[in-house]
Amino acid sequence: MSGRTALLRDNRDFSRFWWGQALTALGARVSDVCIPLLVLDLTGSALWAGALLTVRLIVLNVARLPAGALADRWDRRTVMIVVDLLRAVLWAVLAVAILTGVESVWPLAIVGVVDGLVSSIYNPSLAAALRHLVRPDDITKAVSLNESRSYAASLIGPAVGGGLYAVAHWIPFAVNAVTFLFCTYLVIRITSGLGGRHVTQERLTSDMWSGLRYVFTQPFLRTLTLWSAVLNFATAAAFFGMVPMLVGLKTPAAVIGAMSAVTAAGALLGSLIAPRLVATGAFRAVILGGVVVAGAVTAVAVVPSMPVVVAALALLGATAPVLIIAMTAEVYHVVDDSMMARAQSTMTLVGSLLYPISTIVMGWLLQYHGPGPAYGVMAVALAGCVLFTLARPVRAQLSPEPVASRPLVPEESRHAY
Structure with a gap:
């Protein structure tokens, strides 16, 4: 445990990276539990609730191979910043739509599709960036810290999301948007290069x-x-x-x-x-x-x-x-x-x-x-x-x-x- 704590304390760039992802992981778990709740409130249909989640997963998986090729071509820091800003806007617009009384599942469907697309390129960029932030003998500790972050968010997020949803339906989605803004700020402050921009003369399909x-x-x-x-x-x-x-x-x-x-x-x-x-x-x-x-x-x-x-x-x-x-x-x-x-x-x-x-x-x-x-x-x-x-x-x-x-x-x- 002390080695893991020291890694977060002493490596400022990794600490910024880790805390940014911790915030967005918590925000994602908060909103994840609220999406089916909102769909059920709007439609009363469990089928719609399941369909929206399935559509996001399909989009995410279909886009994985081309997104991985693009993530190796593009600067990973830029990818992370642009995607986090886009997701902040996306979830903020959804929160405003709910606040103003929009009673349709289509905004949720659009958010699910776009979020699946951008996540398909964000996730491999995130994984590939890690090796540029820690020394080789610290990689296991870093991966362990990342897993701890995800499981802690899964443990805390649903309860927080349910509580916020009970106060007002739009709040969990606004919280998710804010976490992406904080993550963007922390990524901008990382001074180490995060890799990417590997020049290739191949077509995208060939890279895939x-x-x-x-x-x-x-x-x-x-x-x-x-x-x-x-x-x-x-x-x-x-x-x-x-x-x-x-x-x-x-x-x-x-x-x-x-x-x-x-x-x-x-x-x-x-x-x-x-x-x-x-x-x-x-x-x-x-x-x-x-x-x-x-x-x-x-x-x-x-x-x-x-x-x-x-x-x-x-x-x-x-x-x-x-x-x-x-x-x-x-x-x-x-x-x-x-x-x-x-x-x-x-x-x-x-x-x-x-x-x-x-x-x-x-x-x-x-x-x-x-x-x-x-x-x-x-x-x-x-x-x-x-x-x-x-x-x-x-x-x-x-x-x-x-x-x-x-x-x-x-x-x-x-x-x-």
Whole structure:
């Protein structure tokens, strides 16, 4: 913990970067919980509420590959400033529309589409900029701090958003707009270069395909991406299935509602302890995390009861950030800066391809086969990931060395504090 605190205290540029993203993460969680509430108030339709969120996700994923190529071409600081200003205006206009009594879902739909588009280029720019702000041996701590920030926002944001929405429907969206303005100010104050502007003579489509080729021709990145796709599918299905299973066990609604807090608290704890685990070797941390996740899901399959589900949720929540931090830190070691945004966009897109069908598959398994077989299938998928990773040919492709033992970028490319 002291090393993480020292990084925030001593590295002013990273501190500005981190606090800016902490504010916008909180603002996003505040508004996220209010969008479906507002849609339900306007239309009374759960279908509309789900459709708007789905449209944003579709736009975000469709735009990932071209956005990643553009993020490598353009100056990352400029991208972050322009996008944050645009989002500030976007959410402020929405807040004004609500305040003045606009009773239509179309402003929300437009905000969702535009926000999805600009987020598709902002996110890889953000990820690629991190390596320019911290020294190579601090990258794991920085990634851990970023994960802690996200989980803390998920823990606090929904309650804050619900409270503000109860006061006045427009306030949560105005708060979100203000967080983007503060983030813009903090990014402007960063003195280090954030990379980007990698000159290319290729067409945009060629740059997009080069990102795909880059990921799938490197054994480590290819294995990690496919591993993530299965892991995301199985864990998303496991999380989703626990709610209908608890309902079937006649669990009180208040207890079910507290499950998200248990998961978020576990994730926050996991993000705090992850650097120590990853310091022993990213490969070991990934294997250990995979075993814990598979074990937790197996326990639910064997003993589908409320205490086991609660324990499994806490374990899954605590293990997820360990896996994310270990994988992300290793990616920073092997991906060249000129390809970082494209690689990040490609890996995120492919890693989330199975995510949309996870809830449907789990719902079908629960409906027709019950919780034991449903969670048994997910446990087998997760155990298969671990066994696949332990296979000798795959282990030869992966690096078990501690993160701090290898340079992140060439010495001349490192930015001073």
